Amino acid sequence: TGDGNESATAVCAASPGMAILGGSCSGGLLSLGGLSPLVPGGGGSMFLSSVRKAVGLRHWVFRNDPGSPHLLDLPVLRHLLRALGISLYLDVNNGPLGSAVTGYATQEQVALLRAIGGVVAEPEIELEPKVADRGWALARMADASNKAQPQDQVDYEPVATTRGVRLYLIDTAVKHVANWFAGNEKLANNGTVLVRGSGDPTVSSKFEHGTRMLSLIAGPETGVATRTPIRMLNYDIYPNGNSTSGLLASAILEAVEHHQSEEPNEPAAICLASSSSAPADSTIVRMALQTAVEAGIAVIVSAGNEGKLASSYLPARYGTMGGVICVGASGTANERASFSNYGSAVDVFAPGDRVRSLRYANPQKDAWDLINGTSASAAYTSAAAIQQLSLDPSLTPGSLETMLKSSAHSGPVMLLQLAHPFADVSDDLALPEDHDGDGDGVPDIIEHFHGSSIADPNSQPAPITLRPEGNSVAAKFTIASDLFVSSIPYQLADGTRWKVLVSEDLKNWRTAEGSLTTLSGNSGTTEVRFTFAKSGERGFVRIEVIRAEEI
Template identity: 45%
Template sequence: MTETALRLSRGIFRILLPILAITQVSAEPFEETRAPAEREIPIEPNGAVADAGWALGRLNKGGCMANASFVYPETTTPVRLYLIDTGVSDAGTWFAQNKNLKSFRSELVRGGNDPQFSTVVAHGTQMLSLIAGPETGAALGTPIHVVNYNIYPGTSPTTTSGRLADAIDRAIGDHAANPALRSVICIAHGSSYPGAQTGILEGAIQEAVDAGITVVVSAGNEGGNASSYIPGAYGTRSGIVCVGASDLNNGILPSSNTGPAVDLFAPGQDVRTLKLSNPQPGSYDFASGTSPASALTAAAALIQLSINPTLTPAQVEEALTTKAAPSVILSQTAPAELLVQVLPDPETDSDLDGVNDILENFFGSNSANAAIKPVPMAIARVSGQARLSFNVASDLFNPATPYVLADGSTWKVWMSDNLTDWQDATTTGALSPGTAANGVIPMTFSVPNAASKVFLRIDVTLPPSAP
């Protein structure tokens, strides 16, 4: 008699897809108390429309270059995003499909001579789509209240450091009036003028951190030292997370700023976003640069705060760094380059098909499609041996270390004759890989056994850094 079993040490986690109440407020001019020279430093979005769609998969498995699936954690504590950017278009009812977007409010931040309207919406819409948009958002499982401070009045694609500082002041005031929600400020743009430091902006960002708001800023797209550009230069301060852009090969995107001010890297080359002109399932635009990288990192920060609302900004930064994955390609300019990770609950069953995502990934199945389940294992007696046949995902298996997977997970085959006492069968058994096809490698595991009955099971153990 032979039987097989699968076991993980943790249970089932369900993913809920997330109403977005759209309101637009044209605010009165903010009191101009800033120094004129500091108020007029040009600021522009960090990102350009390009092509591809790999980034979310890399957030789940930083070192797995072939991974294209993404599983997000489902969290329960509401959090708030201050998106300081262009305006945001609701793209019809697209964002409303995410039921975890609990509210949306937009305010136009303008100086005394600025227009009372704004038509600039593309960049902010893309950034929100990367944080919480259907199909492209990294924090789809997290209840988020969004406040959009539009600092691009009129039709110009550039803004100023003064408007940015004004928007941060508004976020601080709003946070003080609603302290129950833990908050993240996302600033996915910056100055392309080196040396343009402004104490006013630095003070506003530091005040936000002191008020308990985590601040995520983009490093900038000049291919230089982030310390020379605002707001990336302030990344050396605790609780201010400065984000550089990584490329498809986990190296540094050539245009990304680097240096000691950069805390983390995140996908920034050809990152899939909402297609504003055609918001439909499967229809995408693509963004490159440190803008999408910072938006994805802001999503990861929101997830951390929803999991643990007691975290300070400094602790959020530490949590992101601790969970980050080392890049595949290290550079001289960033020898400790780390890639932001959004780690799903280890027992998530994303498609609710009754099979854990970890096992679906191990067997090379599709954890996002309930109609696709792993090919069943088969067991047989052959010449005094118990022989187990099964598939392993080809992007995880490494012949050089067959029981250590590419994502750092380990696995073993265990054997028992009574379902009580188990022994590690990998110490006496032999593993024979077949030829890879369709994303899987057929495996045969044979172990000597002459008992009247035998039970075999496969255990998959997550790497130590996994939650």
């Protein structure tokens, strides 16, 4: 309203349900879309308008009435609909009936259009893809409130991550690698290592258990982490159908040696989904597990299937060690499965009752076998750990364990919950693969940089402010005081580096050259001002934070 003029500069999606329009206004602009501008009046002032889909809107198809003597061409039809305030969505060239347009309108707008005549309004038909049936267990780990049962059809959408993670699968050998598992292009098979003693056969004879575990971790249709890059190395510790604590300890140490010699900075996890059937202890296994954790490898073990205290069984009893994650089995009511071991050695629970794995005898689409046991729970948790390590490779085994336990759903048991992709990001600085521990929409690395708490969702960084200063632009923001080193300002005390990037089109970014000035310090943060030359009439600014491990 008023006699002002406005010019849009950019539109961005602040969240999946809201858009923000920004631009400049001049003249006596009193309101914009029913809202007052951020800065009323004045030449070149900025306006900000948020837009949400109005209540009562429905998707319609608008087309010419075949009984009308005059068919409207597309521009006239669009003009008519817009004149009624209808939000247009799609043009459809419709042959003999002329053109059709789809859009969002209220019942009042449709009634008015029908009163005018010449145009038919039909409800748009919403089409949905067929729901993929992935089983109750995957759905329950994605959302503990999901009440799906084994007979229900339910979908599961895995988290997409980008950083590769090494999986050491200490189990039987693995079958169907060249055919079935090749269906997951994110899974790289690095072969099988035979862990053998004197006189043991030099070929693999057992395949089923390890194959099922891999199908739960990253197998097509039944795997948790099918959209995470995984490099799997299998250690076969079952030469004659059974294994020993010595073979187990040897395999763990061989995995540690491989990790240290090949990719010591690559995040890695060991899946050990086996358990003794009688109470046992082993100094060599305990020392091997400690060596793995000290080498930065998280270890996931199954609690065992005796329905007794896990602290009596091997290797579950070492779940009390930091970085060794012991997993019990839960049932369809989020309760402890009756067969699952329990007690203080168990860190979390995950589904282990009637869990879908690949059809072992003949893997095929939309077919599966149902399995029970804490082995399945350990495999699921291994996949969850791999997802977290891909999201945040800086996690130590101990901090990974803490994260999985703190994010578990509290109920009859502490039920493991999977990582979720970002629905919306409140800071332009974010990289989509960064971890957001407190769920406030701001990745931990950004909060770490700006000095806000990564554990408190009510603590978020102050927004960056931009101010034109002649031919320059000044950006003000905060940096954590304990990280900021004035003598080397673009490298933080922990080795993390950062830089300011600018763009004219949000596509092509370049490093901004400028000067940094320290302004003030307050409540653990230091306010700084970065001044750089303005290269055009408009531009966009963001900060890139680079972890020390990525430099």
